[in-house]
Amino acid sequence: xxxxxxxxxxxxxxxxxxxxxxxxxxxxxxxxxxxxxxxxxxxxxxxxxxxxxxxxxxxxxxxxxxxxxxxxxxxxxxxxxxxxxxxxxxxxxxxxxxxxxxxxxxxxxxxxxxxxxxxxxxxxxxxxxxxxxxxxxxxxxxxxxxxxxxxxxxxxxxxxxxxxxxxxxxxxxxxxxxxxxxxxxxxxxxxxxxxxxxxxxxxxxxxxxxxxxxxxxxxxxxxxxxxxxxxxxxxxxxxxxxxxxxxxxxxxxxxxxxxxxxxxxxxxxxxxxxxxx
Amino acid sequence: xxxxxxxxxxxxxxxxxxxxxxxxxxxxxxxxxxxxxxxxxxxxxxxxxxxxxxxxxxxxxxxxxxxxxxxxxxxxxxxxxxxxxxxxxxxxxxxxxxxxxxxxxxxxxxxxxxxxxxxxxxxxxxxxxxxxxxxxxxxxxxxxxxxxxxxxxxxxxxx
Numbered sequence: 001x002x003x004x005x006x007x008x009x010x011x012x013x014x015x016x017x018x019x020x021x022x023x024x025x026x027x028x029x030x031x032x033x034x035x036x037x038x039x040x041x042x043x044x045x046x047x048x049x050x051x052x053x054x055x056x057x058x059x060x061x062x063x064x065x066x067x068x069x070x071x072x073x074x075x076x077x078x079x080x081x082x083x084x085x086x087x088x089x090x091x092x093x094x095x096x097x098x099x100x101x102x103x104x105x106x107x108x109x110x111x112x113x114x115x116x117x118x119x120x121x122x123x124x125x126x127x128x129x130x131x132x133x134x135x136x137x138x139x140x141x142x143x144x145x146x147x148x149x150x151x152x153x154x155x156x157x158x159x160x161x162x163x164x165x166x167x168x169x170x171x172x173x174x175x176x177x178x179x180x181x182x183x184x185x186x187x188x189x190x191x192x193x194x195x196x197x198x199x200x201x202x203x204x205x206x207x208x209x210x211x212x213x214x215x216x217x218x219x220x221x222x223x224x225x226x227x228x229x230x231x232x233x234x235x236x237x238x239x240x241x242x243x244x245x246x247x248x249x250x251x252x253x254x255x256x257x258x259x260x261x262x263x264x265x266x267x268x269x270x271x272x273x274x275x276x277x
Numbered sequence: 278x279x280x281x282x283x284x285x286x287x288x289x290x291x292x293x294x295x296x297x298x299x300x301x302x303x304x305x306x307x308x309x310x311x312x313x314x315x316x317x318x319x320x321x322x323x324x325x326x327x328x329x330x331x332x333x334x335x336x337x338x339x340x341x342x343x344x345x346x347x348x349x350x351x352x353x354x355x356x357x358x359x360x361x362x363x364x365x366x367x368x369x370x371x372x373x374x375x376x377x378x379x380x381x382x383x384x385x386x387x388x389x390x391x392x393x394x395x396x397x398x399x400x401x402x403x404x405x406x407x408x409x410x411x412x413x414x415x416x417x418x419x420x421x422x423x424x425x426x427x428x429x430x431x432x433x434x435x436x
Contacts, residue, residue, distance in 0.1 A: 085288065090290070147309070148304050148309055149306065152294045161309075237350075238350045240352045241373070242375040245357070255375065255376075261377075265381075265382045269328060274296075
């Protein structure tokens with residue numbers, strides 16, 4: 001089951017060209033939805049306005065090489081390692097979901113475009129399943145246990161809101177996709193029904209970009225980059241920049257009581273998860 | 278000056294919900310981000326501002342001077358044991374402060390209150406508050422001083 005290309009299995013009833021067109025249509029919908037979101041919310045306009053404001057107030061200029069290095073840090077730490085999360089469980093869940101999604105989507109594209117009817121190397125269906133299972137592990141863990149209104153507000157995990165459109169359509173798409181592949185491999189007649197539901201959930205996921213938080217994968221890195229630049233140019237969004245790491249600060253009268261204290265005092269209130277609602 | 282949340286910075290971690298003594302920081306049911314449900318009940322204790330790991334919470338200034346560019350922002354660094362304030366005045370003056378919030382690693386100096394004997398009947402009937410004689414030293418000498426604590430008063434202002 002894990003080595004069978006499920007898309008080649010239905011190529012008899014649905015032409016591979018149609019499946020390929022569907023994938024292209026989904027890519028177009030994501031691009032168009034993201035552009036609409038940017039124009040509708042004015043996010044790019046505010047991003048560049050903030051950028052100019054921060055630059056005009058900067059204490060030190062950040063140019064060329066340093067900007068490149070900040071962009072690299074953003075890509076490596078904030079994007080590839082989900083570095084902005086301060087809660088370790090949420091970070092792990094996000095990494096599982098993000099990498100699972102990327103692996104699953106790439107494997108889907110390869111299966112549909114490169115091996116629509118021909119025999120498929122086992123590695124691609126394997127990756128399709130592994131990516132989907134990683135995504136489901138991270139996604140359901142997040143949905144039932146660590147999302148904020150369950151963890152911090154004590155609400156039921158079954159309370160569904162508009163804000164859940166992205167997560168739920170993502171989980172529905174992948175869950176239904178796996179059920180369809182499993183039914184198809186076991187020769188069940190119900191596989192057609194689940195294929196229809198799989199396509200429906202997938203269409204909601206990609207066509208719902210303007211109404212869901214799908215576009216966060218584009219604007220979150222921009223916000224993380226802006227945050228790092230504002231720290232480097234000294235404005236830091238008006239946040240304090242003094243730190244005990246600086247020897248000059250260690251010598252301050254106000255730091256007298258911490259003169260012999262260790263640099264890492266451990267965690268205070270953040271030792272416990274915020275679940276005391 | 279109640280709190281407000283920068284929605285683009287908040288990641289909905291729930292630390293402000295946890296710490297708010299008035300229980301007015303909650304998670305918005307639509308956007309899954311924190312918000313102050315009742316600004317008129319906020320007494321500006323700054324607990325949520327300091328607890329927020331993303332620095333996503335700020336204080337709304339009074340309407341007559343808020344638009345003129347002042348700013349009071351704070352960063353509580355638990356690991357370093359410090360709290361830093363950056364205060365910007367409307368005329369561009371800026372003041373920065375850095376102070377300790379603990380002198381021992383967290384969790385080492387926990388008062389074992391369960392082991393402390395409760396007040397006697399005589400203490401209960403007294404006008405004094407619990408532990409008041411001990412801590413203001415009415416019973417064992419003068420008031421606490423800088424010398425007692427091994428500190429010296431220095432001339433001038435030190436930041």
